Amino acid sequence: MEFRKTLIALAVTVVAGQASAASMMASPVAFSAQEKTRLVSTLNSERSKHGLDAEHGFAIASQHPGEQGKAVSRVNHTYKGVRIFESESVVVTDQGGNVLSESIGERRKGLSGKRFDVKPRLSDRDAIARATKSIPPTKGGISPPFAELVIFPVMKSVRAPGAENKAEDELNAVDVLDVVDSYELAYHVKTRAMDGANPVFYDTIVSARDGRILDQWNMVQNVVGTGHSQYNGTVPINTTLSGGVYKMIDGSRGTGGSFGAMAITNANHGTSAGQVYSNATNTWGDGKQYIAGGSTTNANGQTAAVNALWGLMNTYDMHKNVLGWQSLDGNNTATHIAVHVNTAYDNAYYSDSCKCMFIGDGGSYFNNLGSIDVIGHEMGHGITAATSNLTYRGESGGLNESSSDIAGEAVEAYARAGGTGTSLPVPSGNDWMMGKEISKNGQPLRWMYKPSKDGKSPDAWKSTLKRLDVHYSSGPNNRMFYFLAMGSSATTGSEYYSQYLTQLPKAMTGIGIDNAYRIWFRANSTKFTSSTNYADARLKVLAAAQELYGANSAEAKAVQRAYAAINVGADVAE
Template structure:
């Protein structure tokens, strides 16, 4: 290996030497600035360049839909896919960029006409692309059709909206490997969602009330004939759960007024309706059209009597108890995500929200309303008051989902939406009951049951460790899962999370046993609640799309574990085992290496030869002399790596490898570990590493990323890219480094992997 300019800082070297399991927890960034139109246009241009492929015309583009913080120094942008200017429903990319605006990774669900995997008719003809994109119904017609189908006698709480879009009607298709598998032996990875046909449609959002209840639905209306294509509920609710009357005296953060105090916490969140986190008195406002009312006030700063609401005044000590419950729950929800993850409020941008107590009379419900980004709580009738700590954590977690992945509230994605809220509720409960302080989720304090405290029978609404105990929720994935109510289809993922955190039992008679765990040991090991939550939250906020299903969730949660703890870490292995325990992917041995970060017991195939460089130049072409080892730089794994750059003079070095992506692939994930160190001090790009794909003839297919001297980092960072759009092609993977005439920049590459399924 040629001489190198030593890496600069001892601090950076010490950080790089830190093994994967000792890496500090990654916190989410502070609130991000709203992108300017110029910033959005620049990102769309970079995405379009990245997405360049045969058959892609100017008909295809992107539309920036939302932005939120990633880990420190990163931003997450969600870009909807468009075709001829119309959004393709459920088709989008999740883009991670650094402080310089460079793309670090892209996760996608691609359902665009002509590009997405499509089903075929018996004649072998693929579904036709939408030809005429002119609707025969206008938006008012579509709204009338939706109202007629959902709530003909209802009234609008919020003005209805209608968006013209291309709606892919999906169907499940077996993979080639599962073509002859018996139905009862199917695993979630044996099926893939494919486009059956496309429809020009109106997506109508109805936020109505009828017969004393809220009727919130998203409705898809055919733009040609006005027929109903699909509908799903948009009100995200939970029934029952206790409140802080079960937690004794609790500290609450209020603010002073001229005449006393109010339940306005100005230390948590900013802006919003009240300028801070607030609890309001709905004062029995009808659930048909609830009015949040005014912020709770009191002459003194002692609130409530700790007893179940008796039905009298909503402002005396007994009436204040529901508000105490709500504020304590809201504070702890905020603190859990802020102190543990660095995530501020529901949207990550620290926008304040509020909870309205005493909705209705003896109202047996609590719900999150994304129209106001707030929560309403009833006093209960069959249940006790619905302001319990895990219910508030549950409902507020719907707000996090709405601000990030925005999982469609139907089918498997709807089950994952509900499961995320159950997970959030349990994490908040654990954090609050351990004192509500610290930077980790405690290992105990929650009961892994939703609704136990408020249930007058003592029976919870859901058991996370054994969902089937409620009589309706399955313990594992099956092809019928997408047909269940989302509160039941959440069950398998709840169980997955419990196993990931706490482990399982080898005893077949135990509630904590899974018959799908067939490898050693029979009782899988958990990684602890704190790590499990970090992995899950990272996957939700930086990788999930609105249409993510169980199979996709498994792959993306695994990627999150690999990025946080290492490609072959015990945490990554535990994710594979936890999903295998619910029939999503195959089981593996804990003593194994995790299948190179995604093997899944034979479910994935590694396409890169010698990606860890342990066999020297084997499999690689170009400047292979950069492969080796050096005392100034540790490897990410093993002992060798590729050190591109670090010369401190004008130079260029390139490593390439030809890889094949099968036409039948349902997943193709490229990943690599990269450490960047530089001696450059100017805020100018001098040295670059370009990662790209080239066709068999040498023509450029796509530039995946360009890294520069402006993006150094202490230690390795895992980068990942979705290469499924290039399936059926033999491509050359290229890492090309260019240095200018002075001051070195080192691009140290290791653990290159392309896993296909």
């Protein structure tokens, strides 16, 4: 039997064996072929309600368990059997398969009644070649390039009714609408390769008619971040004893995946995961920053692995114990983290190819990047990929990054309070700054409460937000979440003040990080679609709050006020 053990002395130890603790967890929902067929049939029967003709269809992309026996299905919209990019439904069903709610990312209606040809003139191989030529040169692939034929909606921004004559600097997020201008048959090409030590991950939209590059965005979902019990002192970690050797495989968390359970591997200065960490004893690490050029397997080299496993355990436990969500996908599928990636590498990133994380040792600017908030951030990308799959560009990309920052803060709060319990602590033990621990000069990567302190991130929504790098367009939503959890200040000039809060009290009241994260997670996992922008996020976060706490609850009002504080929607009185 495996269990976590409270430690004394300078050991990072857990008594470990072969038995799994999976029996203590809620069993993932099994989705039968009949249930999937029934759901698609139900959606097909309701096409006319949405103004759709018989050429429109549905294809289930993913499913995961919901609360109290419910199930959540991500369903792609199709036309003549081809997926419509960023057009989808999130469907919540009960145990009998009845539809309880449907959140729609609507980008399909303009196809009804049209003679849209879905036969490509360009092959998928040619599309991959066009995409590969358009990205920086690489020296080896992590996974083979992949091209999917899609119908790509070409979008444009228009003013909402009543906002036609507003000055640009007077616009609120709800004053601008994203609408479909036209459609293109295209390939969605994913390239995941390396240029030496650097990941070169791109998504490219290539016209299936003439090979033009219609859109492209960088998919390296990274943050330059933290390190060891180097950062958390002596901590308990779950390992496995096999054949007299201890391995960094946590058999109590996750199943399947590359190593059968959650695991930590040694990249040993390479770019692949490498082998699972093993040791003759169950005492790991020395709690110190990795010494450049030294062994990656001695006590000093093991510290990076301890950082990673402690972060992974807390990320898993927080989501499971607080929200009932198991691993990244909700179905308890195991993931892994590779440490000692490249040499003196000032980065950490999540890879959608392996659904795993890579952590550098740090170099010029950072120490080891395995801090609690950074690991929570990167694993948050995995959760978003399994749920809303927010497209990593524009406003949806900013929300994707923000969702990971929010997850990082929630994991940090949970870990700082001891890593146990079924709620996030109040007051929380987090600092509301991303990556402060790993920074060699003590400056964090991002300030949740005042994003503009980094000199690049805005504090509030503006019409140019979608043109920023996603690590900066995340700023306003980060501030929204801080206000939602912790409240704001009415003092002009305070870092916690918002000029957009005009109702009383001018200092909005926060609802605590526990309630705030529950609301955010529900919205991301059951309502957001890949195209969700700031205005849409406000509506869906509000809907999540109303479902959890009531239509006129203090929590629902706080959501409206927190979004109003970043220039998204109107303020309301408490």
